[in-house]
Amino acid sequence: MTFQGNGPLDTSDVSSGGGGGGMGRGMMIGGGGIGTVVIGLIIYFLTGSTGGVPQQASPGGGAGGAVSQADQQMDQHIKSCTIELANTDTACRIVATTNSLNKVWPTVLKGYRPPKGGTKIMPTGAQSINTACGVASADTGPFYCPRDEVAVFQIDFMDRVIKRMGGSNAPFSQEYIVAHEFGHHVQNLIGTIGKAQAGVGAQSGSVRVELQADCFAGVWAAHADKGQGAMLKPLNQQEISSAITTAQAIGDDTIQRNAGRNPNPESFSHGTSAQRVKWFSQGYQTGDYQQCNTFVGTV
Structure with a gap:
């Protein structure tokens, strides 16, 4: 259990992943080791196919059409989320983490505002989602589209896929992915x-x-359990270790080894396991986003 308190969560900027979203092509920024650069390799490793690569949306098609029953059910479920449910239910945990992030970051970064497109949660069985960065299948994994400022998460990835990759699906590990x-x-x-x-x-x-996004996730974690009104209970080492386990599992070198390939630094797009742990730890230990400058020197 990581969240404390009781009562309803703010679900105003969280919805199911089906339908909606703009059309076009932009830069999809992947998280959890699944991004547009390395997605073919990872999807092959997980499913034996490369069918999850995001494609440009076509007018009148894609996930922008009818909302499925699963999406409707997910929207209803999201609206029923409470702090208590966030400790046992993955979708509600994503909602609660979104609430915490939007509460913590304004205290850390002047001028912070929540993503305009909010948080989208794709239910198990959902096929695709349409964003301003294109249509992404459920195999794409968590990502952020900067053009419409939307963060997308798949229940199946959070609950099963990350564990299959050697990571952890423990509560704080899932919160790290959102962060x-x-x-x-x-x-x-x-x-x-x-x-x-x-x-x-x-x-x-x-x-x-x-790596900077990993560091920023650590900065959030450093503040999320502190101060009056903190949503998270004080984090313990076991919870931090679950995030580190996931950071290690989604390093480029580990992913390539698990796919039966020798790590090729020229193909890296997310950083090695050691780098991901290093930068998450940097953010967590300092609590200062200005200590997350990964653009100077060798990372």
């Missing part, structure tokens, strides 16, 4: 997210952007 994607939103606000396009390989802009 990482919101780290990309912080980057969107401060202007560093565009650096993801610079270069390729182990020292590329993509790697530096992902």
Whole structure:
């Protein structure tokens, strides 16, 4: 259990992942090791196919059409979320973490505002979601689209896929994944997210952007259990370790080894396991987003 208190959660900016979203193509920023650069390799590792690569939306098609029954049920479920349910239910945990992030970041970063597009939760069985960055299948994994400022999470990924990859589906590990994607939103606000396009390989802009998002997740964790009205109970080492386990599992080198390949630094896009742990820990230990400058020197 990580959340404390009782009562309803603010669900005004959280909804099911079905339907909606703009059309077009932009930069999809992946989290949890599943991003547009390395997605083919990982989806092959998980499912034996590369069908999860995001595609450009086509007018009148994609997930922007009819809302499925599963989406309707998810929307109803989200509206019923309480702090108590956040300790046992994945969707409500995503809602509660969203609430906490939008409560903590304004105290850390002047000018912070919640993502305009909010948080989208794809229920198990959902096929795709349409955002301004294109149509992403359920296999894409958690991501943030800066064009419409939306953070997307799949229940199946949070509950099962991350564990299959060697990570943890413990509550705080799931919260770390949410916090990482919101780290990309912080980057969107401060202007560093565009650096993801610079270069390729182990020292590329993509790697530096992902590591900074890990660091920002650590900054949130450093503040989320402190002060009057903190939503999280004081975090213990076991909870922090669950996030570290997930950070290790989604490093580029670990993912490639698990796929039966020798790690190739020239193909890295998210950082090694050691780097991801290092930068999450940096944020958590300092609690200062200004200590998350991954764009200077060697990461």
